[in-house]
Amino acid sequence: MxxxxxxxxxxxxxxxxxxxxxxxxxxxxxxxxxxxxxxxxxxxxxxxxxxxxxxxxxxxxxxxxxxxxxxxxxxxxxxxxxxxxxxxxxxxxxxxxxxxxxxxxxxxxxxxxxxxxxxxxxxxxxxxxPNVIVVSQKTPAKDIQGLIAWLKTEPGKHTYGSSGNGTPPHLSGELFKSMAGVSMTHVPYRGGGPAMTDLVGGQIPILFDVLSGAAGFIRDSAVRALGITTKVRSPSFPDLPTVAEQGLANYETYxxxxxxxxxxxxxxxxxxxxxxxxxxxxxxxxxxxxxxxxxxxxxxxxxxxxxxxxxxxxxxxxxxxxxxxxxx
Known part of the structure; x- marks a missing residue:
């Protein structure tokens, strides 16, 4: 490929x-x-x-x-x-x-x-x-391995949001589930904006989003970014590690x-x-x-x-x- x-x-x-x-x-x-x-x-x-x-x-x-x-x-x-x-x-x-x-x-x-x-x-x-995996400030995970461990502790209990069924962020979430061996329920929204609003408010714990849409919320510490989904880090967030760096070596979406x-x-x-x-x-x-x-x-x-x-x-x-x- x-x-x-x-x-x-x-x-x-x-x-x-x-x-x-x-x-x-x-x-x-x-x-x-x-x-x-x-x-x-x-x-x-x-x-x-x-x-x-x-x-x-x-x-x-x-x-x-x-x-x-x-x-x-x-x-x-x-x-x-x-x-x-x-x-x-x-x-x-x-x-x-x-x-x-x-x-x-x-x-x-x-x-x-x-x-x-x-x-x-x-x-x-x-x-x-790039896409990015972000969580609410109420979510205990601090990195990708922490997120995987949390989801495995309570399989099927937690949800993740995206900008809608069949969108790249939705499929990024499904690919993550498959590769990480975790279970969580998808909550589709009518766009990234409403999904981010619910993430900030704590209505959902996890969001797969396009980095360009999430960047401002990450910089304002309204949400916590766990990983960039491309193979290498984004120049916009050089200190944010990729998902691949954190244990899912072949994970890549954008x-x-x-x-x-x-x-x-x-x-x-x-x-x-x-x-x-x-x-x-x-x-x-x-x-x-x-x-x-x-x-x-x-x-x-x-x-x-x-x-x-x-x-x-x-x-x-x-x-x-x-x-x-x-x-x-």
Whole structure:
């Protein structure tokens, strides 16, 4: 299984295009005519929307064309993604996809409305956002091993919250249960905000959340963070150990943002866009802003994005099946 970590990300730029030097790509004439609409398949104001607007603004400056962000929310991201899967491959419309649109949702659907691989042209992985395990100040656990011991002492008695059924934090919780050999009941919320409110209030003892959403509460000591879910620590919280460091060596989950185009886009156009998105993500100010959101800037080749989607599908398929989230 192929995963892109922070260490791997450092090497992405050196192998940016197969058989084509980065300088040649950067010098390539813009093959896109007219404005670009970057579809965000979620409501405005969320992490994906914020990342998209940051990158779109810089991309517009680089290519000298308008890049308009349009929110097309619905069905957990499926509505917006389906629009791109059926769009024209002329560069006029792109998608800011996520692990939900390109792994979790297709795996959960009885009849997926699109194939995450064949119905899109991969462009670039933009950023990776870790998840985090946090507990209320009333919960006795101080670290991951303490949490596991507490849960094993009272199996099935305790609950954990997430931003909803089938979301990356929910599946992160189920993967944790499986790998740690513990039992706890999932409490789905309509978003990370309501779940965090109940965690702070002590209504639930444990929450699996996206780091960008939990960061402020962690810094204010409103909740206690036990572990980052990526393989290496987050620059936003360098003193917070990973779950893997604390005994679950192969535990790794995160969310990500990646750009996809409609199927059939000419290779010259997809590689031009990939180069431009990487250049945008490499911008010092964009990197600073993304890291303030606890997002790790990446920038990748189309091939690396394809492998990312494949690896996510391979990882989450057995989890979804074991939890019974596959729709009939």
């Amino acid at each position: 192929i995963r892109i970590s922070r260490r791997a990300a450092l090497g992405i730029g050196t192998t940016f295009a197969t058989g084509i030097g980065a300088r040649c790509l950067f010098a390539q004439a813009n093959p896109i005519r007219g404005p670009i609409t970057l579809v965000v398949p979620f409501a405005a104001g969320g992490a994906t929307d914020i990342v998209s607007r940051l990158v779109a603004k810089r991309l517009s400056e680089l290519i000298g064309q308008s890049v308009i962000v349009e929110n097309v929310a619905g069905a957990g991201g499926i509505t917006g993604a389906t629009r791109i899967a059926r769009g024209a491959p002329d560069g006029s419309v792109l998608l800011m996809g996520t692990v939900s649109t390109h792994a979790i949702n297709p795996l959960m659907a009885a009849k997926p409305p699109y194939d995450p691989l064949s119905d899109f042209t991969p462009v670039s992985l933009v950023a990776v956002v 969310t990500w943002n990646a750009v996809f185009a409609p199927p059939g886009m000419p290779e010259a156009m997809s590689r031009y866009l990939s180069a431009r998105f990487k250049e945008a993500v490499d911008d010092a100010e964009i990197q600073k802003r993304l890291r303030e959101l606890s997002a790790d800037p990446i920038g990748s080749t189309p091939e690396q994005l394809t492998e990312q989607v494949k690896s996510e599908m391979a990882k989450w398929r057995p989890v979804i099946e074991s939890v019974g989230l596959k729709q009939n």
